[in-house]
Amino acid sequence: MGEExxxxxxxSLTEAFCEAQREVTAEALAGxxxxxPCLYIGGQRYRRAVRSKGRYxxxxGAxxxxxxxxRSARSARSVAVLDVRAGVVAELWTPLAARQGAALVAHVTPQEAEGLLAELxxxxxxxxxxxxxxxxxxxAWEAEREGLEARLRAQTQVPEQAVSMAVSLDGVMVPMKEDQGAGQSAEGGAHAPGKKSVYREASCATLSFFDAEGKRLSSVRMARMPEAKKATLKAMLxxxxxxxxxxxxxxxxxxxxxxxxxxWTYLDSVLPAGESVLDFYHAAEQLSEAFDAAYGQGSAKAGEYITKYRHILRHEPDGAKRVIRALRYQHQRHPRSERIAQVLQYFRxxxxxxxxxxxxARNLPIGSGVVEAACKTLVTQRLKRSGMRWRIPGGQAxxxxxxxxxxxxxxxxxxxxAEAREQTVELPENVVPLRARRGR
Incomplete structure (x- = not known):
């Protein structure tokens, strides 16, 4: 087998097969x-400019x-017919290579993807x-987003066993470049000298399906870069x-x-009628803060009341009523405590x-953990790495x-x-390829 x-x-075997694949692919591209002299791409007339070698x-491999x-009369940019017919992306990537590259950078930084591909x-x-x-x-997606998303939604089937669906939305802060013009997003490096970053709220939403036993079957997750009032995300949801x-x-x-x-203004006024549920764990957190304010943070007495009323809130039919009564009593004992007053109003x-x-009892969900997890896995894990700052287009991609x-x-x-990027190539009638002419 040799020293290696x-x-x-x-x-050696892998390289041999890849070399053969490159030869076949290059021949197919050339075909x-x-x-x-001229042709039509997407209905627009183009004239022959130059013949040259292109790297794909x-x-x-390459x-x-x-x-x-x-080149058309409307643009100085040159176009290769084989790029259009093959679906080449960014004048470089063949479709499968582009798909693999896109899948990689969706999960890791370009620098990490470069290292992984070099190892492969x-x-x-x-x-x-x-x-x-x-x-x-x-x-390309954003240019036709609404129509493309409608097609994507229509291809997603609700699980057969589903009896309920939970709808949630939330936000997460992301580091943005101070100027919001179009341009490159910075990934995985130190902040450039003199450049500032600001944090703005991106938005996440989830649609989760549950069976009759309350088991989650699947979830649709979506996220948008910062914008006023989460308008696009709300429309998508x-x-x-x-x-x-x-x-x-x-x-x-x-x-x-x-x-x-x-x-809640959005959930109750825009979405169809349904059950409105405040995330139990947020409510329990508020409850904990009230009893910490009443008895001292981390005290045994506070812990005792937190455990007691958390159980009541979760398991008793009149749980919210009993918690409000207990909070009202604590407010009377501590009339100057702003935190207790705030929590009491929150529950009311x-x-x-x-x-x-x-x-x-109806096996319906009471926690918004799915959307909170989406904030972490969709946004935080990829957009909040050390040194990252984003502009809207790069982050949204x-x-x-x-x-x-x-x-x-x-x-x-x-x-x-891929279908949205397709363009037609048409040859005028009675046009003889230049290579055929030269061969006469």
């Missing part, structure tokens, strides 16, 4: 080329293909190419709910959120959303890809985007 042992044999990154570049030893894109890839894909109810109108809708007024304002005993991956929609999302 079996690993060396494996590497998609046209060398004619395939799943088996190849060079000689092709003809065309097939295609070796640069960090800058990996950084640009999601921006190109994200730009409403569309997801209506699509699900269009498929299964008998589903029980459960609206879950913390006590933020803006969330939300008591109609605290029917936890009833919800659990990553969030879109990650939401597909975490919702089981990557396959469908990729196919829909």
């Amino acid at each position: 042992g079996f690993e060396g044999l494996e590497r 998609l080329d046209e060398d004619v 990154l395939t799943a088996a 190849v060079e293909v000689e092709r003809t570049l065309y 030893g097939h295609m070796r894109p640069s960090k800058s190419s990996l950084d640009r890839l999601p921006k190109v894909l994200g730009g 409403a569309a997801e709910v209506h699509e699900a109810l269009g498929q299964r109108p008998e589903l029980t809708v459960v609206k879950l959120a913390d006590g933020a007024k803006d969330n 304002n939300n008591r109609h959303r605290m029917r936890y005993h009833e919800m659990k 990553i969030l879109t890809l990650r939401s597909w991956a975490q919702s089981g929609r990557f396959e469908n999302g990729w196919e829909i985007l």
Whole structure:
């Protein structure tokens, strides 16, 4: 086997197969080329500009293909017909290579993806190419987002066993570049001297399906970069709910959120009728703070009352009423405690959303843990790495890809985007390819 042992044999075999794959792929790409004086791409007339070699990154590695570049009267940018026909992304990536690269940068930084691909030893894109890839894909998706999302929703089937669905939304702060113009997003490096970052609230939403026993079957996760009043995310979530109810109108809708007024204004006024439930764990946290204020944070007495009334709130039919009574008593004992007064008002304002005993008896969810987890896994784990600062386009491109991956929609999302990028190539009648002329 040689000095490198079996690993060396494996590497040699892999490289041999990849070399053969590159040769076949290069030949197939060349076969998609046209060398004619003029043609039409997407209905627009293009004239032959120059013939030159182009470098393409395939799943088996880089190849060079000689092709003809065309240019329209409306643009100085040259286009290769084989790029259009093959679905090449960013003038570099063949479709499978682009898909693999996009899946990687959805999960790790371009720098980390570059290292992983180098270890795998097939295609070796640069960090800058990996950084640009999601921006190109994200730009294409955002340009037709509403229509493409409608197709994606329609392809997602509500689980057959589902009897209820929980709808939640939340926010998470992300580091943004101070200027919000279009441009590159910074990943995995120290802040540039003189550049400031600010934190703004990105938004997450989830739609989760549950069976008759209260077991979660699946979830759709989505996220948007910061914008006023979470407008786009709210529209997306409403569309997801209506699509699900269009498929299964008998589903029980459960609206879950913390006590933020803006969330409930949207959930109660925009979404279809359903059960409104304040996240139990947020309510329990408020309760803990009130008893800590009454008896001293971390004291045995506070712990005793927290345990007692948390159980009452969760398990008793009149739990919210009894908690309010206990908080009113504590407020009378400590009339100067602003925290106790705030918690008492919090429970009074939300008591109609605290029917936890009833919800659990019906096997309906009472916690918004799914959307809180989405804030962490969709946003924090990828956009809040050391040194990162973002602009809207770059960050949204990553969030879109990650939401597909975490919702089981990557396959469908990729196919829909590929179809949206397709353009027709038409040759004028009676046009003879230049290479054929030269051969006469």
